[in-house]
Amino acid sequence: MTGPERDAPPLTTEEEDLLDRSARLLAAEHPEEFIDVSARVRSTVRATTRRSRPVHAVFPSDAQGGGPDTLVVREWVVVGALRRALAALPGITPTQIRLRLEADRCRGVEVHVTATYGAVLADAASAVRTATRSTLADVLGPEALFVDRDAAGVPVDVTVDDVTA
Amino acid sequence: MLGPGSSAATSSRPPSAACAPPPAPTRDEDLALVRAAALGDRVAFETVVDRHGPALTRYARRAVTDPMDAEDLVQEALVSAWQSLDRFDGRSSLRTWLFGILVHKIGSARRRRRAVPVQDEVLDRPGPGDPLQAASDGELRRALEAALATLPERQRAVWLLVQVEGLSQAEVASALRTTPDAVRGLLARARRSLAERMGQWRA
Incomplete structure (x- = not known):
């Protein structure tokens, strides 16, 4: 024993029982006011966005002879769309998604996932890349995804962090 | 009196939680929720709130004197958690991380406000003939x-x-x-x- 445990007399059984009973009383409480707190938290969270970088999007213009329309999408929106797309893949759970941006241009994506035990990881990674590029094209527009015209598209780096049962 | 055999005996029982917590979510379940929430899944975060919010509220009620302050601090802590989920690295349990945020919020609030003294009469002894078991x-x-x-x-x-x-x-x-x-x-x-x-x- 050290310090106060050594210097102070040990608690009696009576004292132990009293403190245990007291702690049980508090631990058994389910605070009614949490209902209000929970509602406020949900409302605040729905209205609260995290700091998020702008990402350049380009879509073909409907206007005759006009240039492409541009749009700025928050990184948060892109990541959310990717999360939903990847979570829909069988046996895949996304754990981290990061966009690589140069200025506001998407130049690549890093995706971390867990895969179900037994999955062929190369196939899983391929499915993740395909879903990622497809989603990026939907959200940012196909024109926004090319590093240059000769490239196949933005690189998607997939890391399988864990294999789960 | 507490009951037979309880008087003046010393105890060597280690201090422990007096009450088993409700069915505790596993660390893996919490981690999966946090990862989903960190990627923007608000429903996952609401599950986190429902799992851990009651304990945070219970704690805050005893840590500060004003119940309204306690509610505000729990709200602040949970919203702060939502905004910084990407900083949760999983080294500690989610519960520990959330309590850490709340403790920090409470400490900050305490530094801003003067503590309200407790009324001594609350400690008044129960009346004669009020044995503990009947209290x-x-x-x-x-x-x-x-x-x-x-x-x-x-x-x-x-x-x-x-x-x-x-x-x-x-x-x-x-x-x-x-x-x-x-x-x-x-x-x-x-x-x-x-x-x-x-x-x-x-x-």
């Missing part, structure tokens, strides 16, 4: 809360987190940003002080 839980709870309110802030925090919320001393050390040895000392002092202040309930 209402409400009376004991009020006496405990009054005794808790007289403890130094960190002793109170440690006692609540260990004995009521069931955190390990190592988890409390992480939440309070101190060492397990310091937590052990604070817990021993808190238990001794509470036992002395509530001695009337054993007479």
Whole structure:
């Protein structure tokens, strides 16, 4: 024993029982006011966005002879769309998604996932890349995804962090 | 009296959570929720709120004197958690991380406001003929809360987190940003002080 445990007399059984009973009383409480707190938290969270970088999007213009329309999408929106797309893949759970941006241009994506035990990881990674590029094209527009015209598209780096049962 | 065999005997029982927590979510379940929430899944975060919010609220109610302040601080802590989920690295449990945020919020609030003194009459001894077994839980709870309110802030925090919320001393050390040895000392002092202040309930 050290310090106060050594210097102070040990608690009696009576004292132990009293403190245990007291702690049980508090631990058994389910605070009614949490209902209000929970509602406020949900409302605040729905209205609260995290700091998020702008990402350049380009879509073909409907206007005759006009240039492409541009749009700025928050990184948060892109990541959310990717999360939903990847979570829909069988046996895949996304754990981290990061966009690589140069200025506001998407130049690549890093995706971390867990895969179900037994999955062929190369196939899983391929499915993740395909879903990622497809989603990026939907959200940012196909024109926004090319590093240059000769490239196949933005690189998607997939890391399988864990294999789960 | 507490009952047969309880008088003046010393105890070697280790301090522990007095009540088993409700079916505890596993660390993996929590981690999966946090990862989804960090990627923007608000439903996953709402599950986190429902799982851990009641314990946070219970703790905050005893850590600050004003119930409205307690609610506000829990809200602030949970919203802050939502905004910084990407900083949760999984090294500590989610519960420990959330309590750490709440403890920090409470400490900041305490520095901004003056503590409200506790009314001494709450500690009044139960009337004659009121043996402990007959004492209402409400009376004991009020006496405990009054005794808790007289403890130094960190002793109170440690006692609540260990004995009521069931955190390990190592988890409390992480939440309070101190060492397990310091937590052990604070817990021993808190238990001794509470036992002395509530001695009337054993007479």
